[in-house]
Structures are given as structure tokens and as C-alpha cells.
Amino acid sequence: MAQSVFEELLVYVGFGPDDAEALHALLPLARPHFGHISEVFYARILEHADARQALEGGEVTVGRLKGLLVQWMESTLAGPWDTAYFERRSRIGRAHVRIALPQHYMFGGMDLLRRELATVLDEARLQPPERGRRMRAALDRILDVELGIMLHSYEEDREVQRLQAVRTLTAGLSHEIRNPLNAATLQLAVLERRIRRMPPQDQADSLQPLVLVRDEIRRLDRLLEDFLQFARPHELAREPVVVETLVQRVADLLSTDAERRGVRLSLQLETGLRARGVESRLREVVLNLVLNALDASPSGGEVRVTSRSAGGEQVELRVEDDGEGVDPELRERIFQPFFTTKPQGSGLGLAIVQTIIAQHGGNLRLEHTEQGGASFRIHLPSATAPPPPRLS
Numbered sequence: 001m002a003q004s005v006f007e008e009l010l011v012y013v014g015f016g017p018d019d020a021e022a023l024h025a026l027l028p029l030a031r032p033h034f035g036h037i038s039e040v041f042y043a044r045i046l047e048h049a050d051a052r053q054a055l056e057g058g059e060v061t062v063g064r065l066k067g068l069l070v071q072w073m074e075s076t077l078a079g080p081w082d083t084a085y086f087e088r089r090s091r092i093g094r095a096h097v098r099i100a101l102p103q104h105y106m107f108g109g110m111d112l113l114r115r116e117l118a119t120v121l122d123e124a125r126l127q128p129p130e131r132g133r134r135m136r137a138a139l140d141r142i143l144d145v146e147l148g149i150m151l152h153s154y155e156e157d158r159e160v161q162r163l164q165a166v167r168t169l170t171a172g173l174s175h176e177i178r179n180p181l182n183a184a185t186l187q188l189a190v191l192e193r194r195i196r197r198m199p200p201q202d203q204a205d206s207l208q209p210l211v212l213v214r215d216e217i218r219r220l221d222r223l224l225e226d227f228l229q230f231a232r233p234h235e236l237a238r239e240p241v242v243v244e245t246l247v248q249r250v251a252d253l254l255s256t257d258a259e260r261r262g263v264r265l266s267l268q269l270e271t272g273l274r275a276r277g278v279e280s281r282l283r284e285v286v287l288n289l290v291l292n293a294l295d296a297s298p299s300g301g302e303v304r305v306t307s308r309s310a311g312g313e314q315v316e317l318r319v320e321d322d323g324e325g326v327d328p329e330l331r332e333r334i335f336q337p338f339f340t341t342k343p344q345g346s347g348l349g350l351a352i353v354q355t356i357i358a359q360h361g362g363n364l365r366l367e368h369t370e371q372g373g374a375s376f377r378i379h380l381p382s383a384t385a386p387p388p389p390r391l392s
């Protein structure tokens with residue numbers, strides 16, 4: 001993702017500092033009406049035979065939800081409209097998805113809130129009228145963003161379901177292919193032993209095709225390993241992982257490879273950083289990204305891995321290369337399973353990376369360096385942050 005969904009939404013609706021100011025000014029005017037608006041909101045839902053069914057638990061649930069809606073209005077107008085805000089809103093979106101609330105209810109719900117809040121503004125008859133108009137525009141923008149986040153939660157859920165289906169299919173196919181492949185490998189070993197018993201001058205002719213077949217089987221086996229990695233759901237037992245050690249291990253592993261390609265591998269790692277995660281899985285993430293970066297970098301180029309603390313609760317890891325960057329049209333697609341630009345690739349490397357990071361409650365972004373190379377930026381919960389919510 002070149003930009004986070006939230007940033008994209010803010011830019012799309014044109015939400016800026018003036019809007020933030022206008023919403024802050026609107027808040028004290030609107031606050032006395034939040035309780036009433038919340039009553040109207042749930043009264044409307046209760047009038048609707050199908051929507052009413054969502055409110056299991058009767059009055060107690062409705063009472064709790066009314067309170068939560070009041071808090072929601074307060075924070076919508078108060079901000080700050082930052083990443084934490086987006087995360088909280090996404091959780092609300094996921095709460096609706098979890099109870100299978102039809103997506104179109106969100107339009108009706110948001111429309112009601114918009115009209116009720118606009119009425120408060122109209123009735124305040126602000127002077128000069130321009131003040132009121134600015135507040136109304138800001139209100140429209142932030143509610144558009146809110147609706148966008150709600151709808152994005154449904155989109156995410158569809159993506160999770162789709163991925164789940166692809167995973168099931170991949171796992172099934174991989175097992176089906178692996179069994180006959182193992183049998184073929186065994187038979188190949190038998191064949192090799194027979195060839196080695198032949199007179200030496202006759203061996204070469206038979207061994208050469210055998211080695212070719214064996215190499216191809218190995219390649220297929222590696223591909224299947226990738227497929228299974230992607231398909232296997234992992235329960236994560238997270239613990240503190242020292243980022244410096246993690247990256248250093250990957251760098252040691254790949255140093256000969258980098259040297260052979262003539263690419264410098266440079267590390268700038270903040271000491272003492274610890275992410276909450278599973279070491280082996282995070283190593284796979286860094287390994288995949290650094291390997292991709294090495295592939296993308298020309299001889300004489302540099303691959304940079306940097307880590308730093310991001311706001312205390314997050315650890316940021318960046319892998320940058322000196323390549324040509326990713327074509328804007330491919331930026332979304334490179335994360336999709338089975339999409340690859342490499343002739344020998346399984347197309348699962350980045351899909352695996354993204355899956356692992358999402359399982360850790362982190363996020364991955366593709367950006368570009370000043371020179372136009374690719375820059376993958378990962379945010380992971382730090383070991384000091386409270387445990388992240390489960391995604392699925």
C-alpha cells in the first residue's frame with residue numbers, strides 16, 4: 001500500500017487543519033445534544049424489524065450502545081484524527097462485521113447522524129453564517145471518512161474470506177502434489193543407485209538427465225514449501241524479540257549472497273528495541289524483504305535495513321533498495337498471492353510477509369526512497385505495548 005487507507009480517505013475528502021479547527025468549535029455546541037441524538041439513532045433501529053434483530057440483549061445492550069455512540073460522537077469531533085483514531089474506528093467497523101450487520105445499514109446510520117448533527121448546527125444560527133458553513137463542511141468530511149472506514153471493514157472481511165479460500169485450496173493441492181513427488185524422489189534414488197553400479201563410462205549419459213529431474217523436483221518442493229507456509233494457519237505464541245539480533249542474523253545469512261551480487265548490505269539498528277512476536281516468523285519476514293531488495297538492487301548498489309522506535313508502542317523496520325522501485329500499477333498487486341514479476345518466483349513471498357505481519361497486529365507499507373528505490377516499512381507492536389487485538 002502506497003498510502004494507508006486512512007491517509008487516503010483523509011486526502012480523498014480533503015480533510016485538513018481548517019476542518020480540525022471547525023470540528024473543535026462545533027464540539028461544545030453539539031455535545032449537549034449527543035444524548036438525544038443517540039436516543040433517536042437507536043429508536044430508528046428499533047422501529048426497523050430487520051435492524052432490530054441485531055440488538056440482541058434488549059434494553060441493556062441498547063443502553064450500553066447508546067453510551068458508546070455518545071462517546072463516538074465526542075471523539076469524532078474532538079480527534080485527534082491520527083493512526084490510533086483509525087485503529088479504534090476499524091475496531092468499531094469490525095464489531096459490525098462480526099455480528100454480520102448488512103453493510104447497507106451503515107449508509108442509513110451515518111445519514112441519520114449527519115442529519116441530526118447538521119440540525120444542531122442549523123438551529124445554532126451561527127454568525128457570520130460562513131462559520132456555520134465551515135463547520136458543516138468539516139462535519140461532512142469527517143463523516144465521509146467514518147463511513148469509508150466502516151465500509152473498509154467489510155472490504156477487509158471479504159479479503160480475509162477470499163484469502164481463507166485460497167489458503168484451503170493451496171494447502172489441499174500442495175499435499176496432493178507432495179505425496180507423488182516424494183514417491184518420485186524415492187524412485188529416483190533407486191535409479192541413481194542402479195546407475196552407479198553401471199560401468200563408469202556408461203554412467204554419465206544416464207546420470208545427467210537424472211540430476212536434471214532431481215533439481216526440478218527440488219525446485220517444485222521448494223515451491224510447495226512456500227505454498228504450505230502461506231496456507232498453514234499459525235497460532236502465534238508471541239514473546240519479546242530483539243530486533244537487532246533478528247536483523248543481524250538475517251544479514252549474516254545473506255552476507256555471502258550480497259557480496260556475490262556486489263550489493264552492500266548496510267544496517268542501522270537502534271539498540272534495545274524489542275518487538276512482540278515470534279522470532280522465526282519475523283525472521284522470515286526480514287529474510288524475504290532483504291532477498292527481494294537484493295534482487296532489485298543493481299551491482300554496486302546498497303540495501304539498507306533500519307530499525308527505530310515509533311511512538312513507544314511500535315517498532316519500525318525499513319528495508320530499502322537502490323532498484324527502480326515498484327511500478328505504481330503493480331503496488332497493490334505485488335501483495336496478492338501468486339502474483340510475481342520473477343520468472344522463478346512462487347508469487348507468495350510478499351503475501352506470506354503480509355500475512356505474518358497482520359498476524360502480529362502490525363502493518364506493512366510500500367513506499368519509495370528519494371532515489372526511487374523501493375522502501376518497505378513495517379510497523380510491529382513493541383514488546384512494551386499492550387497485546388494487539390486478534391485480526392480474525
Ligand code: HEM
Pocket residue numbers: 045051052054055056065068069072091092095096099101105106107108109110113
Ligand atoms: C453508521 C453509524 C454507526 C455508528 C457510528 C455505530 C457505532 C457503534 C459503536 C461505537 C459501537 C461499539 C463498538 C465497540 O467498541 O464495541 C457499535 C456496536 C454495535 N452497533 Fe453500531 N454504529 C453504527 C451503525 C449501526 C447500525 C445501523 C446498527 C444496527 C442496525 C448497529 C448495531 C450495533 C450493534 C449490535 C453493536 C454491538 C456489536 C457487538 O456486539 O460487538 N450499529 N456501533
